[in-house]
Structures are given as structure tokens and as C-alpha cells.
Amino acid sequence: MAATQDTIDRIAEVSGAYKYGFVTEIESEKAPKGLNEDIIRFISAKKAEPEWLLDWRLKAYRFWLTMSEPDWAKVGYPPIDYQDAYYYAAPKSKDDAPKSLDEVDPELLRTYEKLGIPLREQEMLAGVAVDAVFDSVSVATTYKKKLEEMGVIFCSISEAVRRYPDLIQKYLGSIVPYSDNFFATLNSAVFTDGSFVYVPKGLRCPMELSTYFRINERDTGQFERTLIIADAGSYVSYLEGCTAPQRDENQLHAAVVELVALDDAEIKYSTVQNWYPGDAEGKGGIYNFVTKRGACRGRNSKISWTQVETGSAVTWKYPSCVLQGDNSVGEFYSVAITNNAQQADTGTKMIHIGKNTRSRIISKGISAGRADQTYRGLVRMMPKAEGARNYTQCDSLLIGDRCGAHTVPYIESRNPTAQVEHEATTSRISDDQLFYCLQRGIPEEDAVALIVNGFCKEVLQTLPMEFAVEAQKLVGISLEGSVG
Amino acid sequence: MTQTRMTDPTRAETTTEMSPLAPDPGALAADEPGWLADLRRAGLSVYRARGLPTVKVEAWKYTNLAGLKKIPFVLDDGSLPAAAGRGALALALADAHEITLVNGRPVAVPDSLPAGVRVVSLAHLLETEPAAVEPHLGRLADLSDAPMGSLNAALMADGVVIQVDAGVALDRPLHLVTVTAAPDQARHMHPRHLVILGEGADATLVESRVTAAGAAETLSNAVTEIRLEARARLRHLRFVNPGPDAVDLDLTEAVLAEQAHYEAFGLTLGGRLVRNESRVRLRGSGADARLHGAYGLRAGQHADTTLIVDHAVPDTTSDQLYKGVVDEGGKGVFQGKVIVRRDAQRSDGNQLHKALLLSRNAEVYTKPELEIYADDVKCSHGATAGEMDMDQLFYLMARGLAEADARALLVEAFLDDVVESVPEGPVRDAFLSAVRAWQAGRHAVTWEGSA
Numbered sequence: 001m002a003a004t005q006d007t008i009d010r011i012a013e014v015s016g017a018y019k020y021g022f023v024t025e026i027e028s029e030k031a032p033k034g035l036n037e038d039i040i041r042f043i044s045a046k047k048a049e050p051e052w053l054l055d056w057r058l059k060a061y062r063f064w065l066t067m068s069e070p071d072w073a074k075v076g077y078p079p080i081d082y083q084d085a086y087y088y089a090a091p092k093s094k095d096d097a098p099k100s101l102d103e104v105d106p107e108l109l110r111t112y113e114k115l116g117i118p119l120r121e122q123e124m125l126a127g128v129a130v131d132a133v134f135d136s137v138s139v140a141t142t143y144k145k146k147l148e149e150m151g152v153i154f155c156s157i158s159e160a161v162r163r164y165p166d167l168i169q170k171y172l173g174s175i176v177p178y179s180d181n182f183f184a185t186l187n188s189a190v191f192t193d194g195s196f197v198y199v200p201k202g203l204r205c206p207m208e209l210s211t212y213f214r215i216n217e218r219d220t221g222q223f224e225r226t227l228i229i230a231d232a233g234s235y236v237s238y239l240e241g242c243t244a245p246q247r248d249e250n251q252l253h254a255a256v257v258e259l260v261a262l263d264d265a266e267i268k269y270s271t272v273q274n275w276y277p278g279d280a281e282g283k284g285g286i287y288n289f290v291t292k293r294g295a296c297r298g299r300n301s302k303i304s305w306t307q308v309e310t311g312s313a314v315t316w317k318y319p320s321c322v323l324q325g326d327n328s329v330g331e332f333y334s335v336a337i338t339n340n341a342q343q344a345d346t347g348t349k350m351i352h353i354g355k356n357t358r359s360r361i362i363s364k365g366i367s368a369g370r371a372d373q374t375y376r377g378l379v380r381m382m383p384k385a386e387g388a389r390n391y392t393q394c395d396s397l398l399i400g401d402r403c404g405a406h407t408v409p410y411i412e413s414r415n416p417t418a419q420v421e422h423e424a425t426t427s428r429i430s431d432d433q434l435f436y437c438l439q440r441g442i443p444e445e446d447a448v449a450l451i452v453n454g455f456c457k458e459v460l461q462t463l464p465m466e467f468a469v470e471a472q473k474l475v476g477i478s479l480e481g482s483v484g
Numbered sequence: 485m486t487q488t489r490m491t492d493p494t495r496a497e498t499t500t501e502m503s504p505l506a507p508d509p510g511a512l513a514a515d516e517p518g519w520l521a522d523l524r525r526a527g528l529s530v531y532r533a534r535g536l537p538t539v540k541v542e543a544w545k546y547t548n549l550a551g552l553k554k555i556p557f558v559l560d561d562g563s564l565p566a567a568a569g570r571g572a573l574a575l576a577l578a579d580a581h582e583i584t585l586v587n588g589r590p591v592a593v594p595d596s597l598p599a600g601v602r603v604v605s606l607a608h609l610l611e612t613e614p615a616a617v618e619p620h621l622g623r624l625a626d627l628s629d630a631p632m633g634s635l636n637a638a639l640m641a642d643g644v645v646i647q648v649d650a651g652v653a654l655d656r657p658l659h660l661v662t663v664t665a666a667p668d669q670a671r672h673m674h675p676r677h678l679v680i681l682g683e684g685a686d687a688t689l690v691e692s693r694v695t696a697a698g699a700a701e702t703l704s705n706a707v708t709e710i711r712l713e714a715r716a717r718l719r720h721l722r723f724v725n726p727g728p729d730a731v732d733l734d735l736t737e738a739v740l741a742e743q744a745h746y747e748a749f750g751l752t753l754g755g756r757l758v759r760n761e762s763r764v765r766l767r768g769s770g771a772d773a774r775l776h777g778a779y780g781l782r783a784g785q786h787a788d789t790t791l792i793v794d795h796a797v798p799d800t801t802s803d804q805l806y807k808g809v810v811d812e813g814g815k816g817v818f819q820g821k822v823i824v825r826r827d828a829q830r831s832d833g834n835q836l837h838k839a840l841l842l843s844r845n846a847e848v849y850t851k852p853e854l855e856i857y858a859d860d861v862k863c864s865h866g867a868t869a870g871e872m873d874m875d876q877l878f879y880l881m882a883r884g885l886a887e888a889d890a891r892a893l894l895v896e897a898f899l900d901d902v903v904e905s906v907p908e909g910p911v912r913d914a915f916l917s918a919v920r921a922w923q924a925g926r927h928a929v930t931w932e933g934s935a
Contacts, residue, residue, distance in 0.1 A: 072542065381869075383844070398859035401827065411850040411867055416841035419870035422852070428859040 034083045037061060040189055043088045047158050047192075050165060053172075060178035060188035067182045073345035074374040074406060075314045077287060080252060087190045087223075143207060152236075153198040154209055157225050160196035167198060171229055175258040175295045175322070183254040183316075184291040187223045191256070194225035199234040199265075208464050210239040224255040230265035232298060237268040239467060253312075255290045263298030263325065268306070270463055272471055274478075275311035280340045280369075285313025292319035293349075296328030296357075304331040305348065306462045308471045310478040313342060318376065320349035323357035323388075330359040333459040335471075337452075337478045338371030338403070347377035347394075347408075352385035352418060361392040364456045368399035368479055374406040381418035388418040396426040397455055399448070399479065449476030517614050523622040527637025534631040543629075546817040546849040547759055547788040552731065555701050560587045560673040562641065564665055573725050573754070574692035575914040580659035586696075587664055588675025588706065589642040594658075600649035601687075603658065606676055607642040617645065620678055624709040625737035625763070633735045636707040640676035643706075646689065650682030650713065657688035657721075657911060664704050664730055665696035672703035679708065681716035681744075688719040690911055693734075694754075695727035702729065708736040712744035714768060719747045721911050723918065725754035728784065735761045742768030749906050750777035751915050752787045753922045759788040766793065766800035773802040776906075778899045780922045781814030781846075788817040795824045795831040795861075804835040807902045809895050811926060812843035820865070821853040828858050835865035840872060840898050896923055 032039070040061050044054040069080075147154055153164060161168050178188040199205050230236050240257075253275070259267050269292075278285025288311075294303035305319040321330025332348040350359035359379065367373040375394045396405035407424045429451050437447035453460070453472050460468050460475075516524075536552065537544035564586055581594040583603055590605045597603060609617050627633035648654060662675065681687060695702060704726075712718055718738075726732050732755045738746050752758050764773040779787045793802040808816040822833035839848040852865040872894055880890035899919050906912040 396854075396856070398856070398861075401829070401859045403859070404855070404857040406856060407852075407854040407865065409850075409852060409867070411848075411852075411869060413839065413841060413848045413850075413869040414846075416843060416846055416871040420850075420868060422850075422865070422867040424852075424854065424865050426854060426856050426861060426863040428861075 151200040191225035197228040202233040205236040257292040259294035261301035266302040278313040288312035302329040309336040315344035349378040352388040363394040367403040372404040527634040530634035557672040600652035643676040648685040653686035664702040670701035677708040710738035724752040740771040743770040752779040761790040769799040783813030810846040839869040
């Protein structure tokens with residue numbers, strides 16, 4: 001995958017010196033299209049990264065060149081041309097953004113209204129260029145100050161590389177190694193930004209950390225990298241994404257999320273993903289190829305993943321827990337809704353290594369329209385996982401007769417004292433339930449939303465309060481037009 | 485072990501390196517009808533393209549055949565005398581029509597069969613009446629994704645053709661005793677069977693897969709094609725009990741028309757490496773498949789059960805139920821799959837696998853899979869794996885049973901539970917006593933071990 005002459009020339013042009021020469025500030029908005037070692041040096045230089053990180057990126061890139069794109073997932077999409085993309089773009093100029101909500105797609109606004117999102121927030125989500133400091137930012141600033149006083153580090157990962165290099169060097173890539181899989185390796189080579197959280201020993205983080213609070217650093221781009229470290233005895237709840245559909249121009253998202261929980265620590269990670277799923281015909285939409293993994297390193301540690309996935313054209317995502325510490329606990333709660341031509345291959349992996357480790361998987365898949373959805377989950381009981389327990393329940397609901405719902409669990413038992421239980425069902429919305437609701441004057445669409453919400457209740461309940469309310473509304477909206 | 489990538493299900497390892505099993509294309513029989521030569525060539529090209537399946541191939545993820553490369557197998561040439569004999573370990577069924585095969589070739593066929601029932605050697609039929617085989621052989625099974633099944637197509641030499649005419653009900657079970665033998669050196673063989681039941685026909689087919697005493701390594705790579713016409717009913721009961729040097733791979737493909745019933749039961753107790761793969765296609769509404777079975781494994785044994793039920797039309801039902809007991813050093817694999825095609829409404833498919841791990845080094849890998857494209861269906865699957873229930877053990881010991889006896893009783897009860905789904909009669913009794921014998925042998929080993 002050699003750089004084209006054009007790329008080489010352009011880099012030489014902007015940097016003044018070809019190769020290793022990216023030390024000077026350049027005015028360019030974007031690095032030239034394409035992917036090669038120079039682009040990676042460029043990104044690293046732009047971020048003034050230390051030598052070891054650049055080396056790590058290059059190592060990942062070289063390894064990536066030897067890998068082939070995975071094709072085992074039950075998803076189909078046209079081949080991605082990795083050379084035909086920009087891997088670095090400076091934060092967007094506000095000039096291109098819509099000036100006011102009048103310029104925003106009315107379809108998007110209608111959804112915001114249904115979700116009951118305040119006007120200010122609507123502007124923020126739609127990417128309206130507002131120069132004035134709006135409420136949430138000032139709220140964010142206050143929160144940030146408070147967190148800092150308590151010793152919680154919550155910043156962008158680039159900032160963390162500069163300010164906390166020891167922590168980054170120790171943990172970055174320690175859960176998802178650079179050689180992990182095709183998309184994670186690509187991310188390791190070219191990640192541009194993301195979040196970093198460190199919760200100090202014994203501290204229960206007093207508020208939910210959310211990307212909402214990092215609004216001024218929102219343009220994190222398509223190769224996001226998140227690292228959360230919960231030190232001994234600490235607790236943190238992190239919210240990723242938001243319920244409103246986001247304006248997003250990137251087609252491919254290959255993010256990596258790494259969590260580390262030390263002794264007695266707990267991390268609760270909640271995601272609501274509602275990126276553009278493409279139109280009803282399946283044109284456009286985001287490819288969401290994410291690697292999320294948490295390591296319960298310490299004794300009695302706990303990591304809990306909750307996800308509500310309603311967006312993206314193609315989803316490929318398996319938030320996992322590596323249960324290393326004795327008595328550690330992993331949880332995975334998921335609601336995935338696919339409609340129209342969406343495809344999702346999602347699930348989890350629970351790797352039981354330590355003694356008395358426990359895991360619980362609750363997955364609810366709803367497929368409508370012509371969508372295809374697969375639950376793919378692995379439960380592995382290693383020989384030393386004495387007394388480990390797993391309970392898995394994955395239910396699928398089909399709405400309409402053109403969609404597909406698949407379940408592919410992998411269960412590996414190598415310790416007799418470890419207990420594994422797996423249950424799954426597939427069904428459709430019962431006519432009786434629907435009839436009951438209609439008879440009481442509830443319109444069909446609301447009735448479906450009501451029934452589906454009941455189906456997902458176990459998962460939605462695990463979300464933080466305000467999130468749960470919004471997620472419920474979102475469930476209804478995502479299934480619009482799928483019945484009748 | 486933090487790297488836990490899931491392996492690639494679709495990408496076959498394309499090896500240019502030929503495994504010792506692969507024949508030279510020129511070696512394929514030349515004086516055969518064109519359709520048969522085509523079948524062999526197609527099989528060979530699939531095998532050559534895919535090679536011996538590796539664990540990177542999703543369907544073989546948990547069953548590793550790499551060890552086969554180290555064994556200097558020669559292709560069985562049918563030279564063994566019939567006297568290789570009936571394995572002593574076959575089921576003892578007094579009241580059955582018995583057919584004995586040595587290395588996949590029939591050596592003894594029943595002399596009297598009811599009218600409308602035909603049991604002949606495949607090789608014989610291909611020679612004398614190829615037109616009778618042509619519409620079925622290689623037509624029922626799609627082996628394009630199965631490298632080992634394809635190798636069978638390329639190398640098959642003989643087997644049994646069983647035909648039961650429309651409306652005929654067999655009075656007694658047909659008992660196929662397949663003996664593998666390799667007195668001199670390691671042999672591989674590729675038996676091919678065909679079972680055709682006409683409309684409304686009814687039969688019970690029992691198979692005992694055993695090894696002749698004192699054999700070197702054997703590799704049996706069998707393919708069975710089954711066609712059940714409308715309202716036909718086949719009970720297919722298999723006892724897989726070859727010796728400790730036997731590798732026994734079996735692929736069965738059954739196609740069911742309206743209202744046809746296929747009731748399969750497999751009991752696996754022997755063999756070094758056993759794979760029973762069944763693919764059932766429900767092609768007519770009202771068709772029903774029951775794939776039940778049990779396995780008991782000890783040190784050095786690996787048993788793989790791979791089931792695929794394809795609900796291709798509306799109103800079909802299927803049920804998969806397997807239970808396994810794995811002792812020290814044994815390895816059990818269960819891969820089940822239910823496919824419900826678009827518009828195959830009102831399909832009902834169930835799947836359940838339960839495994840009991842008796843010891844520290846026992847391993848069980850389970851992959852119960854659902855692939856559903858229709859909405860008005862009832863499909864469920866379940867899987868459990870773990871050790872013996874301590875409450876049950878306590879209950880029995882509280883009533884005065886010694887621990888070893890209590891454990892033995894629970895293991896037996898665990899397996900009997902599914903063995904009892906075999907229709908009442910001599911076959912079920914034979915299965916139950918085989919389980920008891922296995923359990924007694926396990927006991928004996930434990931005793932020796934502790935002495």
C-alpha cells in the first residue's frame with residue numbers, strides 16, 4: 001500500500017521536508033487523502049505526541065498492512081477504500097455549519113421534537129454554529145472544576161497524552177492490543193481523539209460522566225479512542241453518545257474503548273448509539289465497527305456494559321469483559337433495534353479467568369423492515385475459573401416477515417465447577433397483545449412502542465434515569481413505519 | 485489470554501499443500517458413467533480448494549483434524565476378508581435384519597427381506613443398474629461447503645443402498661453393523677450410503693459403528709443421503725462405538741417431503757475423534773425432524789455433534805436435544821443450527837444441549853445457533869454446562885448411597901433421560917445397557933486409578 005506520488009508530493013509541500021518533517025505548524029485543514037506512514041507521522045506530530053506513541057502507531061500500521069478485513073460477521077457492505085479517506089482533519093470551521101435551525105433537515109428536527117430535546121441542545125446536536133456560550137457548556141465547566149478538585153481526570157485523550165503520559169503509557173493498548181483485530185489495529189494507527197478518565201483510589205465519582213460535558217471537544221472524529229481507569233475501590237458511570245440523531249459526515253467509525261477496573265472498582269459504561277442509519281432504501285449511513293473491551297483486573301471488580309443501539313447502517317460491535325480478578329463481575333445489557341435496511345452483528349464476550357467470576361448477558365434484539373440482526377456472544381470458562389457462573393438470555397423480536405434475527409452463541413467450558421446457562425427465544429409481537437392495546441384506543445404505532453418497551457425493560461432499567469426515559473422514546477421512534 | 489478474537493467462519497484455509505488423503509485426479513476410476521465421474525471431479529475440486537478443514541473454518545472451529553496429517557494412511561482397497569468379523573462391541577439385536585459392512589463394503593446382507601424392501605451394495609448397483617442411483621446419489625446432499633463430504637464424493641467405493649417402496653412398513657429394524665478394520669497399516673475409507681423411503685413407508689434403521697479388534701488407525705469418512713417422501717417415517721438410531729484408534733467422520737443429509745418424519749438418535753461412546761454431522765432439510769409442510777442423542781467421553785476422546793435443520797417451507801417442526809457427559813481428558817462439541825427461511829412461517833424449532841463435566845480436564849464447547857428470516861415462528865435454544873448438582877448428590881448420600889454409587893446413578897440418570905426418547909423396544913434397551921456398561925467401565929478406571 002505505497003503512498004501515491006500525489007500524496008508524497010503534497011506532504012512534502014505542506015511540511016517543507018518530506019519524511020520525519022512534520023514539526024512545523026501547518027495551515028492545512030486536512031492531511032492529504034490516503035493512509036501511509038507519513039500520514040501517521042503527521043497525525044502524531046500534529047498532536048505533539050511522544051516518540052513511543054508514534055512508534056506504537058507505526059507498529060500498529062505495519063501490522064495492519066498484514067491483516068485482512070474480517071468477513072465472518074453476518075453483515076454485507078461494499079468494500080471500503082481505505083486510501084480514499086482523510087485520516088486527519090482539524091476541527092471544522094464554523095463557516096460550513098448551518099447558521100440556524102432553519103437550515104437543518106426538518107426530518108431531524110421532527111425527531112428532536114419527539115424526543116423533547118431543548119432548543120439549545122437541538123442546535124448543538126445539529127451542529128449549528130453558535131458562538132455564544134450556551135447553557136450546557138457552562139454547566140460542563142462547573143462540573144469539570146468540581147471533578148478536578150476531587151482528583152478525577154476527565155479530558156480528551158490527546159490532552160491526557162501530554163499531561164499524564166505515565167498513565168497512558170501504562171494502560172493504552174493494554175486491554176485492546178494494537179494487533180487485536182483489523183479495525184482496532186487501524187484505530188491504533190490513526191486515532192485522533194477520544195476521552196480519558198481516571199478515577200482515583202476509593203473515590204465514588206459523584207456524577208455521571210458524559211460526552212455531553214466535553215462539548216467543546218466534540219469533533220472527535222471517526223477514530224475515537226477511549227480509555228477509562230478505575231483505581232482500587234472507585235466507582236464511575238460513563239455515558240457515551242446521546243439519544244438524538246447526530247449530524248455526522250464520517251462513513252466509517254472504527255472506535256476503540258478500553259476499560260480497566262482494579263481491586264473493588266466498578267465501571268458502568270452506557271451507550272446510546274443513534275447515528276444515521278441510511279435512508280429507507282439503505283443508502284448512506286454509518287458503518288460502526290467498534291472494539292470495546294473491559295478488563296476486571298482486580299479482585300471484586302465489576303464492569304457493566306449497557307447499550308441501546310438504534311442507529312448506523314452496519315454495526316459490528318462486541319463489548320467484552322475479561323474477568324481476571326477473583327470474584328469479578330461482568331455484565332452486558334443490550335437493546336439493538338434494526339429497521340429498514342440496517343444490519344447489526346453485535347453481542348459480547350465474557351472471558352472467565354479468575355475464581356468465582358460471574359457474568360450476566362441480557363440481549364434483546366428487535367428486527368423490523370428488511371433489517372438483519374445477529375447476536376454473537378462468547379462465554380469462555382478457563383480451566384482456573386473455579387466456581388465461575390454465567391447466565392445468558394438473548395431474545396429476538398421480529399416485526400414483519402422480511403427481516404432476519406440470528407443468534408450465534410459460543411460457549412466454552414473448561415472447568416467443571418463453572419456453570420454456564422444460555423437461553424434464547426425468537427418470537428414476534430403477539431396479536432393478542434396488540435389487539436388488547438388497540439381495543440383500549442391506543443394507536444397501533446404507540447402500541448408497538450409500548451410492547452417493545454416492555455420487551456426491553458430489563459435492559460432499559462439499567463440505564464441512568466434521564467437516559468432511560470429518552471431511550472424509551474427512542475425505541476418507539478426507531479420502529480416508526482415498521483407496522484401497518 | 486486477553487486476545488479473544490472470534491474466528492472466521494467463511495474463509496477456508498486454501499492450502500496448496502496436499503494432505504496425505506487427497507488423491508491424484510488421475511487415480512479416480514475411469515470406466516464409470518459420466519455423471520459419476522463429474523460427481524467425483526466436483527468433490528475433488530472442492531477438497532483441493534479447501535484442503536483438510538482447519539480450526540479457522542467456522543464449521544470445524546472446535547474439531548482439529550491436523551493430527552490426521554501425521555498418520556500414514558493408505559486408502560482401503562477392499563482386500564480385507566469378510567472374516568474381519570462383526571465387532572463384538574456392536575449392539576446385540578436378535579430380532580433385526582442385519583447387514584455387515586467391513587470398511588464400508590457390505591459383506592453380509594440379510595437373505596430374506598419383506599417385499600418392497602431392497603438392500604444392496606452401492607458398488608454392485610453402480611455396476612449393474614446405475615440409472616437407479618443416478619437421480620439420488622450426490623443430488624440430495626449439497627457438499628460444496630463440506631471439504632470432507634466432498635472428499636467422500638471423490639473417493640467413495642461402496643456402501644449400502646436401502647430402498648423401501650411406498651406404503652411398505654418394515655416389520656423389524658434394519659441393523660447396519662459397520663466394522664472398520666486395519667490389521668496391517670492405517671487405512672482411510674469413504675463409505676457412501678443411500679436411504680430412500682417411498683410415500684408412507686416406515687422403517688427403523690439401526691447403525692452400530694465399531695472397530696475390529698487389534699486394528700491400526702482407521703479413518704472412516706462416511707456420507708449418508710436420505711430421502712423421505714411424503715408421510716414416510718424413518719427412525720435412524722446410531723450407536724457410535726469404534727475403538728480408541730478410530731477417527732469416525734459422518735455426514736448425513738436428509739431431505740423430507742410433506743408430513744415426513746425423521747427421528748434420529750445418536751449415542752456416541754467410543755472413538756478417538758468422532759464427528760456426527762446431520763443436515764436435515766424440511767422441504768414439505770408438516771415435515772418433522774427430531775435429532776436427539778447422548779455422548780459419554782473419557783480421556784483421549786473427542787466427539788463433535790454438528791446439526792443443521794433447515795426449515796425451508798411453512799409449518800414444519802424440529803427438535804434437537806443432546807446430552808453429554810465428559811470425563812477427565814475428554815472433549816465434547818455441540819454445534820446446532822436452526823435455519824428458518826423467508827416465508828417459512830409457523831416453523832417450530834427447538835434446540836437444547838446439556839453437558840455434565842465430571843472432571844478437571846474435561847472440556848465442552850457449545851454453539852447453538854439460530855438463523856431466522858420469518859416472523860411467525862417459535863424457536864428457542866438453550867445450553868447448560870457444569871458439574872453434577874451437589875444437592876442431588878447430597879440427597880442420594882443422605883439416603884445411604886456411597887458417593888461413588890450416587891455419582892454413577894446421577895450420571896446414568898442424566899443420560900437415560902434422553903436415551904429414553906428412543907421408542908420403547910430392544911434398541912432402546914440395548915442403548916440403555918450400553919450406557920450402563922460405559923458407566924461401569926468408567927467406574928473400573930476410577931478404581932484402578934485410585935488403587
